[in-house]
Amino acid sequence: MILEVATLDVIPGQETQFEAAFAEAKKIIASMPGYISHELQRCLEQRHRYILLVHWQTLEHHTIGFRQSPQYEEWRALLHHFYNPFPTVLHYEAVGQKNYRGF
Incomplete structure (x- = not known):
């Protein structure tokens, strides 16, 4: 399993619109082959900053698929x-765990 970590800096003042758009976009990513789960979290200190955590079965499911x-x-x-x-x-x-490549 691979964890994708994206640091998202949203243009200040557009956080509400971004969150509404993400509510639609998450349906897209959740429908993809190899998708396992995701989380979107908002920073407390910098309210325009988010992190997106997506679990994929393999790196290629994200980068290619x-x-x-x-x-x-x-x-x-x-x-x-x-x-x-x-x-x-x-x-x-x-x-310390076996990854998808068998290491």
């Missing part, structure tokens, strides 16, 4: 205009 799909274009149209700067997205795997 989702990012190269027509559904990603819908996701992008709903959300990307809220970000400044564009989000940093990194992927993590559990330490």
Whole structure:
């Protein structure tokens, strides 16, 4: 299992609109092959900053299956205009457990 971690800086003042758009966008990501779960959390100290945590079965489910799909274009149209700067997205795997590659 892979954890995608995205730091989302929303343009200040657009948080409510972003959260409404995300309510629609989450249906898209949840329908994708390899999707396991997600969480969106808002920062208490910087109210325009969010983190998105998405569990995928494999890295390729996110980077190829989702990012190269027509559904990603819908996701992008709903959300990307809220970000400044564009989000940093990194992927993590559990330490001390067998990962999807068998290590």
